[in-house]
Amino acid sequence: MINIDKELCTGCRRCSEVCPVDAIEGKDGEPQEINIDKCVMCGQCVQICKGYAPMYEEIPTPISKKLYDRGMLKSVKEPIFAAYNKGHVREVSDLLQNKDVFKVVQCAPAVRVGLAEDFGLELGTLTPGKLAAALRRLGFDRVYDTNFTADLTIMEEGTELIKRVTEGGTLPMFTSCCPAWVKYVEQTYPELIAHLSTCKSPQQMAGAVFKTYGARINNVKPAEMYSVSVMPCTCKPFEANREEMNDSGYRDVDVAITTRELAQLIKDKAIDFHSLPEEEFDNPLGNYSGAGTIFGLTGGVMEAALRTGYELITKQSIPSVDLTAVRGGEGFRTAEVEVGDLKLKVGVVSGLKHVEPLMEKIKTGECDLHFVEVMTCPEGCISGGGQPKLIFDEDKSTAYNNRKAGLYNHDANLEVRKSHENPAIKEIYDEFLGEPLGHKSHELLHTHYKSRKEN
Template identity: 75%
Template sequence: MESSTSMINIDGELCTGCRRCAEVCPVDAIKGEQSKPQKIDTEKCVMCGQCIQICNGYRSVYDNIPTSMSKEAFERGMLDDIDEPLFAAYNKGQVKKVKEILKNKDIFKIVQCAPAVRVAIGEDFGLPLGTLSFGKMAAALRRLGFDKVYDTNLGADLTIMEEGSELINRLMQGGVLPMFTSCCPAWVKYLEQTYPELLPNLSSCKSPNQMAGAIFKTYGADINKINPDKIYNVSVMPCTCKEFESEREEMHDSGYRDVDAVITTRELAQLIKDAGIDFTTICEEEFDTPLGMYSGAGTIFGSTGGVMEAALRTGYELYTKKPIPKIDLTMVRGKEGFRTAEVDLEDFKLKVGVVSGLKHVKELMESIKEGKCDIHFIEVMACPEGCISGGGQPKVIFDSDREEAYSNRKKGLYNHDANLTCRKSHENPEIKKLYNDFLGEPLGAKSNKLLHTKYKSS
């Protein structure tokens, strides 16, 4: 078995050389001849996992392959009793480690789930594409043995408070523009290794996942009266690059590793099946509070344009001190590609851009280098339609289903947003309490220490 990277791999015994993976790779990191096994250039790979999503070279029980299926599953970090196809492109996961941790009664086990997970997890249990399943997911996580079931959406609300304040500060103080979002670790890695000269344009904010991790091991430890030494924080993500992000040396500002393990949506489905939990019939439950309460703005982070829309809902009101006239900012929503919009802040026209899919970012980056870009704020997501199409999401086996799957997942998030009472990050009562009781103010000393970082060229 041939590995290309520690996290994203192509199994040479299963690869048919169809090169579909090479076609979707946004950084041209996959090399090989047609009809021969492909290899990943580890210097270029940003671990977005789109090769995993598109791969259709799989192992059949009838295939005469030297490596046993059990050995292949072991080397991939899969659970022993999971019966599912083994595809050539895969990520090496942490689900076995998490299963062992869940047996440890001496550890306080916290879990957080990204917004895109709740509109995809049901697909691995036969539910219709895009089914919103946050209540079933919360219940299943408790049955697995987690002591607290929290939500990355709270981290998304926190990100908006910090990132929105950072943008306004740059606009008013003459800071580096355009400012890029920093939620997507594959995008951050791409910028670090391809355009390091533009790193000053990147927001200093950590991702929602990492912000939440830092809060869980500081403020969360205090309110739960638990020694941070005893806390083990697991993140469930739609992304195959989040494990890499969690291992970065910068992500220890709580005094510990802020996020201890990351599993994908697919791996959570493995855990649930392994435990014999009937996901389709389980009764819905709520996330634990206070660190599981979120706004609709936090929810839409999972779709392309969602971070921008959430930021504009809050940024408009922070800047103008007035309610935003229209909360549904559909002009920043869309599909794969690059789009722009303009927002009237009364005395200022804010120009924003949204990039979905790293393949569409190069021309923009070159225009910024040449001083030809007049945009103020840009959201970039590595995956084609944002996190809902992430490398760690349930595989869409048939290409004919892909558009419906992505469309339904997005609809699930926006419907969830529309049905929530609180739809702006700065109006989330638990966010207000977090600042009042612990953080102080956005961009303050404690916020800067826990929620911000400095990215660097690789």
């Protein structure tokens, strides 16, 4: 949950300016409050907040108590700001001492271009190898990657889109990877829920796969597994806690922490991040394509889906893997992509405040798009509320540009750049899932949504 500490809030209302759903209420110069019925937990207020606990002034509540109340580790030395998300890193720290559970972790694509910033490296430094190494040093039994289930998401979502387009399903189909966006639809436009893809997010697909297929290949009982995710997003713990996210027979993802919390944990355990070797994620559930990598960027889910969708429909290689027409920054953009005889009309919304006009057009039947990606945060997941905090506003554009460049370069340098060509994806369908949208995948990888709108 996102909170504002009234002892530290100066009433500058920067948080109100960035909130995409007008959930922050209060007068200028007075402590602000969050309307939890509106809040989508994106954490942009956490990123922008400048009100912090001064080192040389007394405040009513001791810093140690604030750290505890926020779910933070006692060893944290960073400034304490007014806007914050209550975390779960203490729970993970305790878990890592438990020898009786099989500890599995996954990392979202944006984490590998954010984490190093908290260790003094250049903004946007790409560190997948050191990330994997750090997680092993912390004590995880398997270090897997959300990028793998980003590829899995494309197989399911791309097939779902083709089915909707060719068989007359509800269009446009919206992506469902961003939990803040899904929550927004549920509480603001529940009449448009049918437009959301039924696919779970990559985080939740991973949780379900780890405790079924993963348990089998590791010869571990699912009840003895503990699944942790590291995310750039402050809404991911909410998503992991949704009551329907237990298709493995257990809580699919037991706990989600942010990039910032992982950095705190690495420091707490006195791991020298700079001296870590470059290591690989564990296979097969850590194997990924370039398409899975770019999920961390606005337009990335769309581009990944088009790379695979084109080839599934036409049975031919896509002329160019780099679909720059859907790339960009904050705002709403559209493109038309020729997929065989089909002219596929797509849209990308980056920054939730830009989505309302589109939603109103859909309600009135004026929208002719087939597929729309929506990301709540302004540049997609790389600018998530759980990423390293950018204290100076002038660093923001540099950080975002470098993070984007890091993921695009990572994609370009990988041998496999299409989700359907990932050998580990082929393997999981052959050995376990059967086929996209099949019985097993529907059972584990798809979900439903519900209205949260007050009558």
